[in-house]
Amino acid sequence: MEVPKDLTSYVRVLKLASTPSREEFMQVSFIAGAGIVLVGLIGFIIFVIMAFMPGGV
Incomplete structure (x- = not known):
């Protein structure tokens, strides 16, 4: 690694x-x-789906 070149x-x-x-x-x-916002929305949708599944959150 040559410092002057870097x-x-x-x-x-x-x-x-x-x-x-x-x-x-x-x-x-x-x-x-x-x-x-899109990533948050996807996470919220996954949370809602998991909350309504039997044995979910």
Whole structure:
């Protein structure tokens, strides 16, 4: 592992990175939020199904 080589690659990546525009940020936030809600909904549906099964929760 060559430390100077690693540092230069990190600096190069940081130079290429840019702050997202408000539109990009809102789109990513919406998609991430929708994913969180979807996973929660699936978990809730599984919980409801298990609660009504004999010997469930």
